Structures are given as C-alpha cells and as structure tokens.
Amino acid sequence: MKKLWQWLTLMLAAILLIGSTGNTLVQAANNEQPANNEQPAANDQSLQKIKNKGTLVMGTSPDFPPYEFIAHGKSKIVGMDVFIAQKIAKDIGVKLVIKSMDFDSLLVALQTGKVDMVMAGMSKTAKRAKSVDFSDIYYNGGMDLVIHQADKDKYTNYRALAGQAVGAQTGSIQYNLVKEQATKSKLKSMDKITDLILALQTNKVAAVVLDQASAEAYANNTKGLIAVDAHFKVKVPGTAIAFPKGSQALVNSANQSIAEIKAKNLIQKQYLPQAGKYMVSGSFKGSKDKKAAAKAKANNSMWAYKDFFAAGLGYTIFISAISVFFGFLLGVILSLMRLSHNKIASAIATSYIEFVRGTPLMVQLLFVYFGLGLVVNIPALLSGIIAVSLNSAAYVAEVIRSGINSIPVGQTEASRSLGMSRTMTMKYIILPQAMKNIWPALGNEFVSLIKESSIVSVIGVKDLIYQSRIVQSDTYRGVMPLIITMILYFIITFGISRLMKHFEGKMSHE
DSSP states (O other): OHHHHHHHHHHHHHHHHHHHHTHHHHHHHTTOOOGGGOOOGGGOOHHHHHHHHTEEEEEEOSEETTTEEEOTTSSSEESHHHHHHHHHHHHHTOEEEEEEOOGGGHHHHHHTTSOSEEOSSOBOOHHHHTTEEEOOOOBOOOEEEEEEGGGTTTOSSGGGGTTSEEEEETTSHHHHHHHHHOTTSEEEEESOHHHHHHHHHTTSOSEEEEEHHHHHHHHHHSTTEEEEEOOOSSOOOOBOOEEETTOHHHHHHHHHHHHHHHHTTHIIIIIHHHHHHTSSSOOSTTOOOHHHHHHHHHTOSGGGGHHHHHHHHHHHHHHHHHHHHHHHHHHHHHHHHHHSSOHHHHHHHHHHHHHHHTSOHHHHHHIIIIIGGGTSOOOHHHHHHHHHHHHHHHHHHHHHHHHHHTSOHHHHHHHHHTTOOHHHHIIIIIHHHHHHHHHHHHHHHHHHHHHHGGGGGGGTOOSHHHHHHHHHHHHOOSHHHHHHHHHHHHHHHHHHHHHHHHHHHHHHTO
16 A cells, blocks of 8 residues: 555656646647736847847748748748748848748747747637737638539538538637537548648548638649638638737837738739749749749659658658667666666656656657757757657567566576676576567567657658658648658568568577
C-alpha cells in the first residue's frame, strides 16, 4: 500500500507540473489570453524589436490559394498574403521570413513567440480578438461551397446539404459557420484543405466550405468541381493580420501599409493576378499568362516533383537516424535505471516510461515545440528530433528490460561467483545475450519510429509527408502524391527490416 501511494503521488505531481506548464497552450487553443499578458501602450516595443532583429516572421498554412500556397514547380510559398507581408516588411525596413505549419497551430505559435504575425486568410472575429491584436481588414470575400459539377442543381446553398457531410478546415471561420448555421448537416473537419478536397473527390463529403477566392482557385484547377455561393445568414468577417496582444505599434505600421494597398487597389490590380501566374492552370481571375499556364500543365507530372520527394526523403532519413541513435542510447540508460536497486533512479525511469507511453506523440511534439518554446526557442527540426527520440526511448527501454529479464538468474550468479562485478556482469554476460533475444523487437521499434517521424510535418518540418502535401496543393492531385509517399516509406522500412534480419542471422551463428 505504501508503494501504491508513492506511485500515485509521483503521477499526481507529474500531471500538475504538465498542467501548470501547459496552461498557456490550452488558453491559446481556446483563443483565450491570460489577463496579465496585457501591456500598457507606453511599454509597447513591438515595432522596435522587429527593427532590431531585422526580420519579420510570418506564420502561415500554405494550402489556401490564392492567399498562400506553394508556387507551381518551386519550393517557395507565394500568394496574396505573402505579397502583402513583403510590402509590410519592406515598409518597416526588415526582411520577411515565412514559417509554415498547420492552420490550427498558428495562433499558438503567435502567442509562444515562434512567429511575429499570422497571415493565413484569417477572418477577423471577436473571439479571436480576445487573444490577438488584429490589423485593419485588407480583403473581403464571401463564402462558397466547392461541390461536384454534377451536383450544381442539387446543392445551391448550405441548406440544401441537410443530412449530408460537409467539410471545413479545423479552427477556421468556415468550421464555425457550418457548426452554427448548417446544423442539419454532418460537419467533417480536417487540418488541411488539400485533404478536404480529396475527401470531396472521393465522395467522403458532399461539399467543402471555403473562402470565395480560395474556392474559385480550387474549382478552377480541379476537374469536375465548381464553386457556388453558400448563402450563409450572417455577414462574413473580413480577412486581417493577427499580431500578439500588446503589439499596437506593430499593428499601426501594418495598417499604414494596408491603407496604401487599398488606396492603390494593389490586391486586384497586382497581387491576385500575380498569384494566378504561380498556379497550375493560371486561371484565377486576373491572370492572363496563358503561355505560362500551358507550360505549368505540361510540367504537372509527378516526375517534375522528384526534387520535392527527394528533399522530403532526406529529412525523413535524417530525423529517423538521429532519433534511433539517441532513442536507443536513452532507452538503455532508462532500462538500467528501472532495473537498478536505487529506488529513486528506478522511480524516475518508471515514471518517465509510463508517462511517455501513456500520452500521444502528437501532444509530446507540440509540447516540445510550443510549450518549451515559452522558455527557449527550439527550431522545428530540432523539436521534432527531440520529441521522436524521447518517445522512442520509452519503448526501447521496455524492450531492453524484457530482454535482460529473459536471461536466467543463474547467469548472473555464475558470473558473480567468478568474481565479476555487477557492471562487468551486465556488460559482458547479460547484455550480449539479451541483445540476441530483443533484436527482432528492436527492429520493429526502429521501423515504427521511421513511420511515426511523419508527425513532425505538423510543425512545418519538411519531411516526406510535408512535401507530399506541397505536391498535393500544387498539382491539385490528391491520391498520386500519397501513393508515391507510401512507396518511399515502404522502401525505407523494408530496407531497414532486411538489414536487421541480416544481423539477426549473423548473431544466431555466433
């Protein structure tokens, strides 16, 4: 009973520690800002800080053409929002830096200092304004339904979708509109618009709700789809830039640039036509470069994106290799700590292993990137490696512990009777035999680690999954990039499996 109370105390302390540290993240996810984060205008150094560091970091989710998307055939983010951000940065006199991540992570990134502003076709709502400072509205557009062309007479507005599945991006204004007004429809939410369009093409949903400009872009570039007015009851909020609370000086600077953009009508005359030239069909309103459009279509094969897949493959292998090394190293240490006679070391190792195995890798990754980001700014790639390594270590530790426990106790007694120390016994007698027993299980864990490393794409690490989404967004082809990604993952994991099998055969003959 005493040990049980010790375990309960340890677990309760861990939960309270994580809960108190993650409080800010929870508030950010619910669009709530702690009251003590309000800063007087007199102490506002937001604009000066940007000038001092020389960069303006923009957070975005580049799957929302024509606002932001990956330029066709190029590994760079372009779009109306990017062009506006470039002007804002130029007017301030600094360089624009773009960070890509999932839409529902953008406000968390803003509030944890990962980015200086968010531009992602974000609607200016009262709820969001509680946690961020918004600029003036720079674009107004309605809400459309993207549907199959064959359903144009069937689904003329959101009311006609009663009883049907309707897709919307998680955390978006479209999500809230469907939830609040299309109550007779079945809401299906996903993080990526490319996934929503794929769901529409494969008849998982009957319609996808998008901003009018983005709906037109997808409809014009995807065969068999059209965009129609959704006819929602309330007026749709305009699009604005989100800044951290207390950044009024930075907001005022951005508003000056926006005022000039509006006065010169740059969005309609320059930014939208320029965005259209980067798209596959070049068919967005205002784009007249038909020659470029024809060339883009000719280069729309998957082979044209071999460099994207190669880059993603390189990141995936790099992350996996580093994580396997540190995961195995830490796993050995944890297993020995758990088996040691030192109660404190054993309790620490056991608590760590049980906690990590009891929480999702996704949450651990977000905690490392955003949670620890409140204390120290860890780059996305390093955050991914840390999270995957720490997660793998818990599972490797249990595999090694089971291997050590599988060795008969007589082996230890015999070695000790020969005068060998506990350390020598473990190093020369127990571990070599245990490795033979656990080798297949370790191989399975390494293969699983390679596949689980794909989770790092949610914080903008350019691994295989990230690159496949870029190709999806650029080509408007949902299935083929996934097939290629699956094949590449299979090649990696099959190669690792055969390599582990080769060494297993060698060990069995020793």
